[in-house]
Amino acid sequence: MANLHPYCIINGSLQPRSTAAIGLDDMALNRGYGVFDFFKVLQGIPLHIEAHLQRLFHSAQRMHLQIDEDAEGWKSLIQQLLDANHVQNAGVKILVTAGYATNGYSIASPNIIITTQALPAKKxxxxxxxxxxxxxxxxxxxxxxxxxxxxxxxxxxxxxxxxxxxxxxxxxxxxxxxxxxxxxxxxxxxxxxxxxxxxxxxxxxxxxxxxxxxxxxxxxxxxxxxxxxxxxxxxxxxxxxxxxxxxxxxxxxxxxxxxxxxxxxxxxxxxxxxxxxxxxxxxxx
Known part of the structure; x- marks a missing residue:
């Protein structure tokens, strides 16, 4: 079955999801340290995207993760992914990790992963x-x-x-x-x-x-x-x-x-x- 969401964005770069990867030393994998946000896209329109981005920025600040807080830049990046995946109705997930800690227990430069996925069917x-x-x-x-x-x-x-x-x-x-x-x-x-x-x-x-x-x-x-x-x-x-x-x-x-x-x-x-x-x-x- 064809992947309906073939592309993702990692650290600002559009990549095929089938080959996209982050390293084994990432703090999300080793310590469960990271934040995320998730919003809906309906009829090609991201719903409440400003509010979701502001919450993401708040979460990142609280967890000492330094990320760009230019909302327009984020919107442009997200739109690039929506266009690449031909998304009309989907969920968008933004994941921010604490990056690659050399000692396995500190906050480094974050890895940022943006993906789209099917919305769960409502029962x-x-x-x-x-x-x-x-x-x-x-x-x-x-x-x-x-x-x-x-x-x-x-x-x-x-x-x-x-x-x-x-x-x-x-x-x-x-x-x-x-x-x-x-x-x-x-x-x-x-x-x-x-x-x-x-x-x-x-x-x-x-x-x-x-x-x-x-x-x-x-x-x-x-x-x-x-x-x-x-x-x-x-x-x-x-x-x-x-x-x-x-x-x-x-x-x-x-x-x-x-x-x-x-x-x-x-x-x-x-x-x-x-x-x-x-x-x-x-x-x-």
């Missing part, structure tokens, strides 16, 4: 019925950084599968933070939309949802407790690839009536409309 049943999750006590290191370290989330996959669940929600000191690849929102019994303010990665989709939700319901970025989660009328998670996805079972117990709730469904529709408007506006220029 319609997940959106119509919601998903099941488990909870797990854990706090990510440097949670404001989108690092390449997903050890705990991947380690938990067998436990998630054994529970018949699709994902896990992290909590620590009685406060809910996030899932490994998503932000979490709770609609309480009063109808207020709550989402954690601290100890999590501030997702780009999360920010879009907060802006849209403020037009429909009361919104509070605050501490969200395990009790808030257990007593919620609705729970949903958000991410670039998932959009808004309802959580209808937590640790084997139903959320609300066990179906996607009114606020969740309303925001799903609002987010979809918002993306359509962005695409239409981009095409009109």
């Amino acid at each position: 319609e049943a997940d959106y119509s019925k919601g998903i099941s999750v488990i909870t797990h006590e854990y706090q990510r290191e440097m949670p404001d950084v989108k690092s390449i370290n997903y050890t705990r989330g991947i380690w938990l996959l067998p436990q998630i599968a054994a529970a018949g669940a699709s994902d896990v929600l992290y909590y620590a000191n009685d406060l809910v933070s996030e899932s490994p690849r998503s932000n979490v929102f709770v609609v309480n019994e009063a109808g207020t939309l709550l989402t954690p303010e601290h100890n999590m990665l501030k997702g780009i989709t999360r920010q879009q949802v907060l802006q849209l939700a403020s037009q429909h319901v009361a919104v509070s970025c605050t501490d969200v407790t395990i009790a808030d989660l257990r007593n919620a009328a609705e729970v949903f998670i958000t991410s670039t690839t998932k959009g808004i996805l309802s959580v209808t079972t937590i640790d084997g117990k139903p959320v609300g009536n066990g179906l996607p709730g009114k606020v969740t469904l309303q925001l799903m529709q609002a987010l979809e409309m918002h993306e359509m408007q962005i695409l239409a506006a981009a095409k009109s220029h």
Whole structure:
């Protein structure tokens, strides 16, 4: 089968993916040290690319990785890759490693890898019925950084599968933070939309949802407790690839009536409309 994404960019150079490589001494390989970001391209338009680049720059700064912060230069490089791969609908991943450390334990000149990939297919049943999750006590290191370290989330996959669940929600000191690849929102019994303010990665989709939700319901970025989660009328998670996805079972117990709730469904529709408007506006220029 032909590779639908035959090219990548390494350190500014367009290369065939089949022969592209980084060295064995790279710190991402040897120490798991690096950051990344990921965004969608729909109808040839990179969605929220400015916000994703700014988050990448923040992550790199926090991890002492020195990279060029010229957003226009990054956009040009990304467009070069989209053109080479004839991409209309895909995901773009930018990976920044700590480079080749001569002693195996220091930060060197970063290696930067940009790739495109197919977007995961959405399971319609997940959106119509919601998903099941488990909870797990854990706090990510440097949670404001989108690092390449997903050890705990991947380690938990067998436990998630054994529970018949699709994902896990992290909590620590009685406060809910996030899932490994998503932000979490709770609609309480009063109808207020709550989402954690601290100890999590501030997702780009999360920010879009907060802006849209403020037009429909009361919104509070605050501490969200395990009790808030257990007593919620609705729970949903958000991410670039998932959009808004309802959580209808937590640790084997139903959320609300066990179906996607009114606020969740309303925001799903609002987010979809918002993306359509962005695409239409981009095409009109």
